[in-house]
Every structure is written in C-alpha cells, then in structure tokens.
Amino acid sequence: MEDRAVSCLIALRRVLSAADNNVRAVAKATGLSVQQMIVLQIIEDTTEITPMMIARRAGVAPATATALIEKLAQMDYVSRRRSESDRRKYWVSLTDAGKTALHSAPDPLHQKFSEEFALIPDYEQAMILAALERVANLVSTPGEAPGADQPHVLEMSKPIDAEKETV
C-alpha cells in the first residue's frame, strides 16, 4: 500500500531528471554555469541576500559563495552593498543586466509545460496545482525556504567599490 508512495517517487525522479537536463541547457544558452544560474535565482527570489545565506541555500561552502559572487559581480550581474547595521556583511542584489541575463535564454521546460498545461481541462489543472503544492510542502525543508532574514530597510546605498581593481 505504500506502493503508491514509491510510484510517486519514481515519477518525481523523472521530473527531476528532465528539470536537471533543462537547467544545463538553459545555463549553456545563457553562457552562465549552472551554479551561477542557481545563485542568480536565489538572489532574485530574495531581492537582497548575504553571502552566507546564499551559501546555505545553494548548499555550497562559504568560500565557494564568495567566488561565485565575485564572478557574477565582475560580469556586472550583481551588485554589493555593505550593510550598515553589521559592517562585516553586505547585501547582494541583481543588476538589470543580471535580471536580463537570467531570463534571456528561452526555457524549454517552462515553455513546454506552459503549452501543454494549457491544453489540460480546467478541473485537472486545478488538481495538478493542488498536488504540486502539496508535494512542495511535503518535501521543502524550512531551512531553505524563503522569507527569513530580510535586510533592514534603512540601509542606504554605500557601494563596495573599493576592490574594483581586483585581478
């Protein structure tokens, strides 16, 4: 009877595999690495976020996050703004170029899904949405959920430009 759970997991793995291939394709199309894309998406989700939080969400070591952010900053896809409440950290956010880059490449999976989803009868659409949200709530751990640790609002732009000449 927990047979059905197994079937679910199998279906899930098919979806996962397709999605994985997809991100790679999209990444290649944008000229970004997969990890860079993930980081950009994390930043977009939160609008503003610190390196440590990026590391936690992306599941990489802090050192790796530093390198990723530095790279993205060099490409001018993200901007950094020193926090004033805690001057050790800084807030990373997407530049316009970053947003553009993130959405420039067509996403085959997104498109395919949207197209075919539109053909499905209404009641079934609703069913699928409900099921997906149910599953998302089942599996998503609070640790990586969005929402916590928002930046203070009162910090004004004080750009991190000192290290502009980093090689």
Next chain:
Amino acid sequence: MEDRAVSCLIALRRVLSAADNNVRAVAKATGLSVQQMIVLQIIEDTTEITPMMIARRAGVAPATATALIEKLAQMDYVSRRRSESDRRKYWVSLTDAGKTALHSAPDPLHQKFSEEFALIPDYEQAMILAALERVANLVSTPGEAPGADQPHVLEMSKPIDAEKETV
C-alpha cells in the same frame, strides 16, 4: 488564466530545490559525488548500458563519462564487458557492491515523503500520484527516457580486465 501554470512551475521549483539539496546530502553520505550517483542510477535503470548512452543521459561529454566509469570501476561498483557485435563499445553494469553503495545511505527526502504521504487520505494520495505522473509525462523528453537501445542478449562475459593495472 495561465496564472495557474506559473504557480505550478513555482511549486515545481520548490520541489526541485529540495530534491537537489537532498541528492547532495545523500551523495556526501555515500562518499560518492553527485554525478557518480546519477551515473549509478542510470546504470541501474537500464541494467546494462554503453558509455556513450550514459554520457547522453547524464548530459555530460563522452570524455567525462569515460572518467566517471573508470572511477566507478576502480571502486568496483561497476563492471565492463566488451560488446561482441561492436568491439568498440562495451556494456557497463552494476556490481553487487555498486547496488549496495547506491542504496546504502538513507535518503531523507524519500523517507520524509513516504512518512508524510502515508498520513494523507486515500483519495488524495491517488490524486497526487496521478498529478505527478501527468507532470512527468509532460516534461520528460523521449530522448532521456529509458527503454531504447537494449544490449543484445547473446553476448557472453568477456571482461575488460586488460587495464587492471591502470594507475
């Protein structure tokens, strides 16, 4: 209208993110790299498969597939058997150790899902399964689907042992 498709994709991305974090955790627990785990799973799915097919399914370059297989063979997780119908290629399959390794680590997502899924009322379980399979069919491309390109049955074991002394 197509609002619902967007909500679906958002939910899907939550699931994806959770799953991604999960594979990393499991990989770390097994001492395998993520890519190695994926390859092992591909091999298990097909029982027997050639390097090129592995490369295509895993979405990596042939050179990478070679390296991955070589590594897994060194760990004695996979065995190779030269094809007789086409002596360029060979069939890769899982050893018992490989199967064990692949399933040794507890899978937090799998567990969590199974547990919570069991608590869901019957009709909703059925609904979720149907929805997941629907989605899987929507997104999965035939190219990476299992089933095609099976090995000929008549090839007997002629191990690739020549390179046993590879450093």
Next chain:
DNA sequence: CCATATTGTTCGGAAACCAAAAGAAGAAGA
C-alpha cells in the same frame, strides 16, 4: 579496398569546490 562515421580514450587546461587559516567586525562581560 577506401572513404566516412561512430565509439571510446588521452591529454591539457579551466573551472568548481572545499577545508583551514586569517582578517575584520560585532557582542558580552569584567
């Protein structure tokens, strides 16, 4: 037998990643 294609490998370099140590800034207590 000779092109051409396919399969897999080797090689060299680029990039990703991490652990550990270091640096810089906050927090807490005397």
Next chain:
DNA sequence: TCTTCTTCTTTTGGTTTCCGAACAATATGG
C-alpha cells in the same frame, strides 16, 4: 575600556570535475 568569544567573509592551497580537441580502433557503405 579591555579582553574574549563569536560571526561573517576572504584568502590560500590543493583536489576533483569537466570539457574540447586530437587520436585510435572499429564499423559501414560504397
């Protein structure tokens, strides 16, 4: 104020992963 401890980020050094390109071996079709 002056420790001392903690947190956040970076640097360093070294490992691993991955790919492109050139290559060898085999197949296939004239």
